[in-house]
Amino acid sequence: MYQGTPDYVTTNLDFIKKVLIKEFDSFPDRWDMTRSNMVEESLRANFLTIKEGDEWRKIRQRCTPAFTSGKMKKLLPPMNHCAEELCDFLEQFAKSGKDFALKDTFSKLTMNVIGRCVFASDFNSLQSADSDVPLLHYSKKLFEVKLMSPSIILLLSFPNLCRFYQQITKRSVIQHDVDQFFIKALSGVMEQRLNDPEAKDKYTDAVQLLLNAMEEEKETKFTKEDSDIISETVEKVNKRALTRMEILAQLVIFLVAGYETTATTLHFVTYLLAQRPEVQDKVRDEVNEIFGDNTEIGYEDVSKFVYMNAVIDETLRIFPPATRLNRQCQRDIEIDGVKFVKGSTFTAPIYAIHHDPEIYENPEEFIPERFLPDEVSSRHPMAFLPFGAGPRICLGMRFAEYELRVTLAWIIKKFKFLPADEKLAWPLELDSNGGLIKSKYELKCKIVKL
Numbered sequence: 001m002y003q004g005t006p007d008y009v010t011t012n013l014d015f016i017k018k019v020l021i022k023e024f025d026s027f028p029d030r031w032d033m034t035r036s037n038m039v040e041e042s043l044r045a046n047f048l049t050i051k052e053g054d055e056w057r058k059i060r061q062r063c064t065p066a067f068t069s070g071k072m073k074k075l076l077p078p079m080n081h082c083a084e085e086l087c088d089f090l091e092q093f094a095k096s097g098k099d100f101a102l103k104d105t106f107s108k109l110t111m112n113v114i115g116r117c118v119f120a121s122d123f124n125s126l127q128s129a130d131s132d133v134p135l136l137h138y139s140k141k142l143f144e145v146k147l148m149s150p151s152i153i154l155l156l157s158f159p160n161l162c163r164f165y166q167q168i169t170k171r172s173v174i175q176h177d178v179d180q181f182f183i184k185a186l187s188g189v190m191e192q193r194l195n196d197p198e199a200k201d202k203y204t205d206a207v208q209l210l211l212n213a214m215e216e217e218k219e220t221k222f223t224k225e226d227s228d229i230i231s232e233t234v235e236k237v238n239k240r241a242l243t244r245m246e247i248l249a250q251l252v253i254f255l256v257a258g259y260e261t262t263a264t265t266l267h268f269v270t271y272l273l274a275q276r277p278e279v280q281d282k283v284r285d286e287v288n289e290i291f292g293d294n295t296e297i298g299y300e301d302v303s304k305f306v307y308m309n310a311v312i313d314e315t316l317r318i319f320p321p322a323t324r325l326n327r328q329c330q331r332d333i334e335i336d337g338v339k340f341v342k343g344s345t346f347t348a349p350i351y352a353i354h355h356d357p358e359i360y361e362n363p364e365e366f367i368p369e370r371f372l373p374d375e376v377s378s379r380h381p382m383a384f385l386p387f388g389a390g391p392r393i394c395l396g397m398r399f400a401e402y403e404l405r406v407t408l409a410w411i412i413k414k415f416k417f418l419p420a421d422e423k424l425a426w427p428l429e430l431d432s433n434g435g436l437i438k439s440k441y442e443l444k445c446k447i448v449k450l
C-alpha cells in the first residue's frame with residue numbers, strides 16, 4: 001500500500017517494460033497524492049508531470065518542439081556560454097586552493113542555463129547569493145513539499161475541507177506564495193512577448209515556442225532522431241491550443257525539473273572524478289581530442305564522446321536523481337498473473353534496479369566501463385532508467401544530456417579536480433526525502449587550473 005493506495009513494486013525488468021511501454025494505455029498517468037485536491041486553474045494542476053490522459057497528450061505534443069534535435073543545435077551556444085562563465089567563476093577557488101561546495105555552484109549554473117535556453121534571459125546566478133536570485137529561492141521551495149509538512153497532513157486528513165477552501169479562495173493549500181511568485185515573474189515575460197509583433201521571428205526559446213503553440217494550430221514535424229521523446233501515443237491527440245495558465249505552468253516545470261536534477265548529476269560526477277584521477281585523466285584526454293582549440297563544443301562534437309558518456313551514465317546509475325517512478329492504473333488489467341484494479345499504482349524502483357547485483361556486479365563500485373556501447377547493448381533496456389521510459393519518459397532528457405556534456409567538457413579541459421580535505425566514507429550516505437536523491441553531507445572538492 002502507498003498512502004492508502006494498493007501499489008505493486010517490482011524489479012522484474014520485463015514486467016516494468018510491459019507497464020511502461022506495452023500496456024501504456026492502461027497506465028498513462030503518474031499517481032499524485034495532491035492532484036484530486038487541486039484548484040483546476042491553479043499553476044501546479046497544469047504541470048505536464050501531473051496532467052492526465054488527453055490533457056497530458058495535448059501539452060506534451062505542444063512542448064516537444066522545444067526539445068527536438070533541431071532545437072538542441074540552437075541551444076548549444078547558450079549552454080557553451082554558461083559553461084564558460086562557470087569556468088571564470090571557478091578560477092577564484094583554484095586561486096584560493098580551498099574546498100568548495102559542488103551542489104551550490106552547479107545549481108547556479110543550471111539555473112543560468114535554463115535562464116538562457118528557456119527564457120532567453122541572463123539570471124546571473126553565479127555572482128549572487130541564493131536569496132538574491134528569487135527564481136532559485138522559489139524553485140528550491142517548490143521542491144520542498146515534504147510528506148509530513150502541515151499542509152500535506154491537512155490535505156490528506158481533510159481533503160474535502162481543503163478542496164472547499166481552495167474552490168472558495170482560489171488559493172492553493174500548498175505553497176500559495178510560490179505559485180504567486182512564479183505567476184507574477186513569468187506573466188511579465190509572456191506579456192512582453194505577446195506585445196512584441198516581431199517576437200515570433202526574434203526569439204527561439206521555449207517561451208516563444210509555447211506562445212506560438214498557444215496561437216497556432218500548425219502540425220509539428222518530428223524527425224526520426226526525435227522518436228525517443230515523442231511517441232505515437234502522444235501524436236494522436238486533439239489540437240486545441242494551450243491556455244496562458246497551461247503555458248505558464250510548463251515554463252515553471254521546465255525550470256524546476258531542469259535545474260535540480262541536472263545540478264545533482266553534475267555535482268556527483270565531479271565528486272566522483274575528483275576521487276578517481278585515472279578516470280578523470282581519461283575523460284580529459286577524450287575532451288582534448290574532441291574540443292581541441294575550438295572556442296565551443298558543437299552539436300557534432302557531443303555525439304563523439306564515448307568515455308565521457310560512460311562516466312555520466314555510471315554516475316546516473318549510482319545516483320539516479322529520481323529514485324523511483326510510478327504510474328496509476330486507469331482500467332482493470334491483469335499482467336503476468338498480477339491483477340491491477342483501476343486506481344491502483346505501479347512503482348519502478350529505479351535506485352533498487354540500478355543497485356541490483358544481479359544486473360550490475362559490485363553495484364556500489366564506480367566502473368564507467370559498464371556503459372561502453374557493447375556492454376550497454378547486452379543489457380536489458382529497463383536496467384537503466386534515470387530518465388524513466390515509455391511515452392512519459394523525461395521530456396528534457398536530451399536537453400540534460402547536452403547540458404551535462406558541454407559543462408563537463410569545459411570544466412575538465414580547464415581544471416583538475418582533487419578530493420577535499422574532509423573525506424567522506426564510501427558508499428556515500430544518501431537521503432531521498434521527497435523522491436530526489438541527495439548526499440547526506442555536502443560534497444566538496446578542490447581544483448587546480450590547467
Ligand code: HEM
Pocket residue numbers: 048049050060253254255257258259261262265320321322325326385386387388389390391392393394395396397399400
Ligand atoms: C539529469 C537530469 C534529469 C533527470 C535525471 C530527469 C529525470 C526524470 C524522470 C525520472 C522523469 C519521470 C519519467 C517517467 O515517469 O517515466 C522525468 C520527467 C520529466 N522531466 Fe526530467 N529529468 C532531468 C532533466 C530534465 C530537464 C532538463 C527538463 C526540462 C527542461 C525535464 C523535464 C521533465 C518533464 C517536463 C517531465 C514530465 C514528462 C511527462 O510527464 O510527460 N527534466 N524526468
